[in-house]
Amino acid sequence: MGWDERDSGGLWRLAYALKIGENHLRDLMDWLEEIALRDAVSIHEILSRPDLGRIETDPRLGRADKLKRIKEQIRRWRFPRLAETEDDLRKRIHELKLHPDIRLSVPTGLEGANLHVEFNASSAHELKRLAARLMAAADQEPVGDIFALLSGDRVKDGRLSRD
Amino acid sequence: MQIFQPEEVIIERGSEESPICRNLRNALPHVPFRIVEASHNGDAARAPEAFGAAKRKLLVTRHRGEFLKKCPGSEGQVCCNYFVINFASNCPMDCSYCYLQEYLAGNPALKVFSNIGDLLREADDLLSRHRGVFFRIGTGEITDSLALDRYIGFSREVIPFFAEQPNVLLELKTKSDCVDGLLGIDSKNRVVVSWSMNPQRVIECDEDGTASLDERLAAARRCQDAGYRLAFHFDPIIDYCGWEQDYARLVEQLFATVDWRRIAWLSMGVLRTTPDLKRAMRARFPRSRLITGEQVLCPDGKLRYFQPLRVAMYRKMLGWIRAVAPTAKVYLCMESKEVWQQVFGYAPSCEKDLGNQMAPHF
Numbered sequence: 001m002g003w004d005e006r007d008s009g010g011l012w013r014l015a016y017a018l019k020i021g022e023n024h025l026r027d028l029m030d031w032l033e034e035i036a037l038r039d040a041v042s043i044h045e046i047l048s049r050p051d052l053g054r055i056e057t058d059p060r061l062g063r064a065d066k067l068k069r070i071k072e073q074i075r076r077w078r079f080p081r082l083a084e085t086e087d088d089l090r091k092r093i094h095e096l097k098l099h100p101d102i103r104l105s106v107p108t109g110l111e112g113a114n115l116h117v118e119f120n121a122s123s124a125h126e127l128k129r130l131a132a133r134l135m136a137a138a139d140q141e142p143v144g145d146i147f148a149l150l151s152g153d154r155v156k157d158g159r160l161s162r163d
Numbered sequence: 164m165q166i167f168q169p170e171e172v173i174i175e176r177g178s179e180e181s182p183i184c185r186n187l188r189n190a191l192p193h194v195p196f197r198i199v200e201a202s203h204n205g206d207a208a209r210a211p212e213a214f215g216a217a218k219r220k221l222l223v224t225r226h227r228g229e230f231l232k233k234c235p236g237s238e239g240q241v242c243c244n245y246f247v248i249n250f251a252s253n254c255p256m257d258c259s260y261c262y263l264q265e266y267l268a269g270n271p272a273l274k275v276f277s278n279i280g281d282l283l284r285e286a287d288d289l290l291s292r293h294r295g296v297f298f299r300i301g302t303g304e305i306t307d308s309l310a311l312d313r314y315i316g317f318s319r320e321v322i323p324f325f326a327e328q329p330n331v332l333l334e335l336k337t338k339s340d341c342v343d344g345l346l347g348i349d350s351k352n353r354v355v356v357s358w359s360m361n362p363q364r365v366i367e368c369d370e371d372g373t374a375s376l377d378e379r380l381a382a383a384r385r386c387q388d389a390g391y392r393l394a395f396h397f398d399p400i401i402d403y404c405g406w407e408q409d410y411a412r413l414v415e416q417l418f419a420t421v422d423w424r425r426i427a428w429l430s431m432g433v434l435r436t437t438p439d440l441k442r443a444m445r446a447r448f449p450r451s452r453l454i455t456g457e458q459v460l461c462p463d464g465k466l467r468y469f470q471p472l473r474v475a476m477y478r479k480m481l482g483w484i485r486a487v488a489p490t491a492k493v494y495l496c497m498e499s500k501e502v503w504q505q506v507f508g509y510a511p512s513c514e515k516d517l518g519n520q521m522a523p524h525f
Contacts, residue, residue, distance in 0.1 A: 038452055109459030109461075110471055152470070154471070
């Protein structure tokens with residue numbers, strides 16, 4: 001796909017302002033090209049969206065945070081259903097209100113459909129306490145939702161369903 | 164179907180007297196033939212445009228390695244214990260998603276191998292040494308099994324041999340409707356003719372030079388009527404707005420055309436690419452939207468639709484298939500045990516398990 005002057009100028013300006021490295025730049029270029037192709041819009045139009053402008057001009061954010069958020073936003077546009085599923089999973093994990101020493105996570109890109117559970121214990125007592133909390137959490141509705149999301153049960157009519 | 168005709172046939176010295184070459188000369192009297200010395204590689208080059216250009220000339224050469232190989236499958240994925248015979252390399256058709264764009268990038272010449280006698284000797288050696296083992300062997304791994312058949316007559320050279328083997332099914336996998344050469348041969352139930360299936364919309368956008376859906380269905384029906392067993396591969400299944408209607412209709416059309424009880428197996432696989440293949444696709448098919456799917460990198464290095472999405476797609480496909488063909492054998496191509504479990508509720512314990520399921524009446 002050809003980049004016209006406005007497209008390449010838009011990305012160059014962003015890359016220069018945020019000192020974007022080669023790997024990040026390659027990801028962004030691929031995603032932008034693919035969004036443009038899929039949605040029949042120009043790369044310049046994508047880069048001019050207010051969502052990106054707000055991040056870029058947010059005085060509370062440093063350069064690295066701006067880059068992280070801009071990349072995250074463009075990834076969301078590129079992978080909307082994946083991003084939505086990840087949001088749902090995060091929400092369900094949050095709803096479990098687990099002890100800070102217990103961490104639940106899912107694989108990158110959701111490949112493997114496994115829930116990763118991590119916790120640290122410095123004594124047998126602590127281990128029992130954390131395990132008991134985990135056992136209690138396993139019976140809660142959000143855990144069922146998490147596995148339903150990971151196993152594709154919530155994809156209806158080609159769209160992800162929240163219910 | 165757009166009839167492929169090579170601009171030129173290049174024959175490596177030593178292959179002039181082969182049955183393949185003789186068939187070609189008879190079938191293509193108006194196409195120029197050129198004899199070259201051995202080791203000619205079809206004017207190979209690595210540029211993306213070279214891949215397309217290589218499809219326009221046909222090189223006839225001896226195969227110097229082994230013809231029969233175990234299908235490499237994909238690392239960590241459930242394998243269906245399949246063997247492949249590479250009787251040709253590259254394909255006259257031009258699907259935008261074709262993995263050969265990456266796999267044959269350094270050697271893209273459209274080749275057909277002339278030493279079929281060696282191929283049959285190798286197959287005979289394997290099959291006769293292991294009579295207690297059932298083999299599924301396919302010829303459509305790095306080429307289309309039938310797209311060149313009207314010129315090279317490969318099927319009529321090999322089917323009589325495989326028809327006499329008690330422990331094999333030979334699968335001829337195609338996107339063409341070139342089945343005329345098969346119809347008069349008695350395969351004795353040892354040959355499965357199979358089609359890669361996609362809705363007409365996908366065929367038009369991304370399967371250049373292939374038979375239309377109606378042509379594939381008509382060809383399948385002719386093969387069924389001639390006594391062949393059939394197989395169908397819903398692969399690659401493409402995710403796009405409206406895919407459900409199109410694929411549900413595809414399944415409906417298929418079962419309205421052929422008797423599902425004559426179907427040896429059905430497979431499903433979603434679109435798979437790699438970063439390198441995507442680069443080739445961008446260069447050669449810049450308007451194809453296939454690269455815009457929500458694919459993520461999997462542990463085997465391939466990009467697939469993210470797992471919850473593709474599992475949902477497989478389940479829908481399986482539901483449409485099962486509604487008509489409740490006991491047809493359905494398997495997944497290049498998928499993990501986790502995905503099998505989520506789609507079917509079980510995963511094959513090992514590759515032999517899956518391979519044996521595909522060996523009816525053995």
